[in-house]
Amino acid sequence: MAFTMKTEIRDLALFRGKPLFNQPHHVGRPNIGSREHLLARINDLLDRRWLTNDGPYVRELEAGLSAFLGVKHCIAICNATVALEIAARALELHGEVIVPSFTFVATAHALQWQEITPIFCDIDPLTHNIDPQKVENLITPRTSGILGVHVWGRACDVESLQSIANRRNLRLLFDAAHAFACSHQGKMIGSFGDAEVFSFHATKFFNTFEGGAVTTNNNALAQKLREMRNFGFAGLDTVIKLGINGKMSEISAAMGLTSLESLDEFIAVNYRNYQVYQQGLKNIPGIFLVEFDENEKCNYQYVVIEVDEGISRLSRDVLIKILQAENVLARRYFYPGVHQMEPYHSYYPNAGLLLPETGKLTRKVLQLPTGTAIGEDEIRYICQLIVFSVENASHILEKLGNRE
Numbered sequence: 001m002a003f004t005m006k007t008e009i010r011d012l013a014l015f016r017g018k019p020l021f022n023q024p025h026h027v028g029r030p031n032i033g034s035r036e037h038l039l040a041r042i043n044d045l046l047d048r049r050w051l052t053n054d055g056p057y058v059r060e061l062e063a064g065l066s067a068f069l070g071v072k073h074c075i076a077i078c079n080a081t082v083a084l085e086i087a088a089r090a091l092e093l094h095g096e097v098i099v100p101s102f103t104f105v106a107t108a109h110a111l112q113w114q115e116i117t118p119i120f121c122d123i124d125p126l127t128h129n130i131d132p133q134k135v136e137n138l139i140t141p142r143t144s145g146i147l148g149v150h151v152w153g154r155a156c157d158v159e160s161l162q163s164i165a166n167r168r169n170l171r172l173l174f175d176a177a178h179a180f181a182c183s184h185q186g187k188m189i190g191s192f193g194d195a196e197v198f199s200f201h202a203t204k205f206f207n208t209f210e211g212g213a214v215t216t217n218n219n220a221l222a223q224k225l226r227e228m229r230n231f232g233f234a235g236l237d238t239v240i241k242l243g244i245n246g247k248m249s250e251i252s253a254a255m256g257l258t259s260l261e262s263l264d265e266f267i268a269v270n271y272r273n274y275q276v277y278q279q280g281l282k283n284i285p286g287i288f289l290v291e292f293d294e295n296e297k298c299n300y301q302y303v304v305i306e307v308d309e310g311i312s313r314l315s316r317d318v319l320i321k322i323l324q325a326e327n328v329l330a331r332r333y334f335y336p337g338v339h340q341m342e343p344y345h346s347y348y349p350n351a352g353l354l355l356p357e358t359g360k361l362t363r364k365v366l367q368l369p370t371g372t373a374i375g376e377d378e379i380r381y382i383c384q385l386i387v388f389s390v391e392n393a394s395h396i397l398e399k400l401g402n403r404e
């Protein structure tokens with residue numbers, strides 16, 4: 001497929017030029033492994049008439065994931081939001097829990113849904129993760145835990161958070177929704193803290209359509225999680241605690257097992273895409289690609305840039321407009337920060353005062369398309385478009401100014 005390079009400002013689709021792509025390129029188009037294997041598994045589960053309720057595919061997926069992650073227990077759940085809710089309850093979180101605002105809203109919702117107050121903590125601007133130095137100041141007699149998020153798959157400062165949790169007698173839970181197949185200091189993410197929660201949503205590089213899991217090395221906690229996932233049942237007629245329906249269905253597990261077979265291939269494609277972006281975006285003033293430690297395992301599912309308007313002259317939001325007009329559906333994750341969303345904005349209107357770094361980052365970050373649905377050539381053209389836009393920033397702004 002031939003694409004046309006932009007050579008003049010009027011070539012930009014924002015100014016009525018022809019869009020670079022005829023079809024939209026989304027940031028998270030699902031990866032799909034072998035259809036043949038998936039359909040065989042679906043036929044099999046239909047023949048068995050075992051569609052849900054701790055079926056053989058769910059068990060096989062749980063065993064496969066625990067082995068891959070090097071963790072004792074993996075409890076498959078219908079999605080990561082419910083998994084976070086069940087984990088929070090199983091860990092007896094209550095009162096206040098310290099959490100970043102720079103995350104997907106589900107992290108905070110899982111707490112607030114159970115009337116646990118999320119106390120928003122600022123991030124370290126270098127890592128985009130919760131800043132342990134700022135956690136300590138937020139601890140009150142009502143604090144019961146810390147919920148860290150491994151944003152973009154880069155691990156939180158696990159050691160510092162664990163040391164605070166130990167010292168202050170708090171629970172430590174991780175939202176590892178971004179971090180499946182990533183490592184921290186050579187150890188797979190999945191066995192840090194008291195428990196970790198993964199998302200296998202369709203937009204994640206490894207998906208089960210909808211799905212998630214809680215992983216832990218704690219036997220008693222694992223047992224509790226399993227019971228809570230299944231209405232609190234401990235036998236056919238025996239309900240021993242409050243529970244919910246958090247079960248993963250067999251068809252989701254069938255997709256998970258199929259995705260697992262292609263995991264290396266998905267990561268290889270993401271890594272190749274990342275390298276093409278790295279090459280194409282280097283040395284652009286004010287455009288900084290989020291980097292990953294080459295010594296760690298990484299899924300490279302997020303290609304994220306920070307736009308420093310002071311240098312690029314082009315704001316992140318103008319760049320997004322340019323990209324979207326060209327059918328590059330870049331996204332502003334996690335804009336505008338959870339503390340600015342409802343109900344948090346109404347409940348805690350002053351939360352932003354303690355979140356200066358979060359505020360700055362939510363105005364800079366932009367996510368670009370990757371995954372198996374986009375090719376190297378398309379990525380090269382996206383990079384060229386960004387280079388062209390930054391090089392012509394003042395003309396673009398002038399033209400936009402005249403138009404408004």
Ligand SMILES: Cc1ncc(COP(=O)(O)O)c(C=O)c1O
Pocket residue numbers: 079080081082103104106107149175177178198199200201211212
């Ligand atoms: C950081 C984070 N936490 C939680 C979730 C929720 O996951 P799910 O859609 O599986 O409920 C997401 C989903 O995108 C996420 O990015």
